[in-house]
Amino acid sequence: MVTRYRNGWWLEQKYHREGWTQKQIADECAVSPRTIRKYMDRFGVETRDVRGENHGLYGETRSEETKAKISASLTGRDVDDAWRERIAAAHRGTTLPEDVRTKISETLEGREKSAETRRKMSESTAGEKNPAWRGGHGLYYGSGWTEARERVRDRDEVCQHCGNDGSDHLLDVHHLAPVRLFIESDDHDPSDAHFDENLVLLCRPCHIRAEWGAIEEYAPMDSIPDRISEA
Structure with a gap:
């Protein structure tokens, strides 16, 4: 097994100079992409934008079995406020490509929200969480x-x-x-x-x-x- 992934210079060379993906490096070294990411973090090798062809799973489709396992692992999982903020911070300032927006729109078309989902959406903007409750909208702004x-x-x-x-x-x-x-x-x-x-x-x-x-x-x-x- 090639163990050069434990060398920061080699990772930098392959990832940034030669444009390899994390998955390609992992396949070359017979390890998982998770291992490559761990050593990249350890050596301070910054990751690039992983959309499109740069994504490790580009061109691949998860099997229904894999999707089911992911879904099962997330069922009942509670995400705390600190983790939500980390997710929000990671996406702050980014925008979805047009093709992704189209796919999301097509996926949601004709989809009915459950009563529980509607209840959560209502609670998320109820009371003090709603800007209108604080008088944020619909006011006379006066001259100037x-x-x-x-x-x-x-x-x-x-x-x-x-x-x-x-x-x-x-x-x-x-x-x-x-x-x-x-x-x-x-x-x-x-x-x-x-x-x-x-x-x-x-x-x-x-x-x-x-x-x-x-x-x-x-x-x-x-x-x-x-x-x-x-x-």
Whole structure:
């Protein structure tokens, strides 16, 4: 068995300079791709984008037996919040290729959601998790909103969280201190919310997550801070 995979230079040479996949290296060394990934991590060999031909399973199809085993191994498995955040962080800023979106759409076409799935979806955006509950939408924004929105679009240009340039998702201007706070305040009116320090450009997915409080940096404030009220 070839054991050169235990050499960081050799792994770097094969993976990056010669363009081998992890599976090709594993086959050459008669070990599993998992072993190759372990040694690549150990030697700090960075992995490239594994979509398309770079993916170790490119051109292969899992058997029904393998799919059943994967499904069984995940049944009843509870994913904690820390693991969900790691998954989200790994995908942040990435977009699905058009062919993948088409496949997902075709897979879901005509598919009925179970009562349990609908219940979970409802609970995920119920109460404080729903931006509308906090007054995030449907409010009168007052004068100056259109001008402020365009000004921030010109200033930020791309989503300030993931860098999306608007080619994949719409770009929205998000209020850090929600407009409702200014409406409820005795000292302010809605137009006071539209100054630059209180606005940030986010793509639609990031905007929704920010409204739900899933992006801490841009989560809606609970009150008008002094630095804003004095601006």
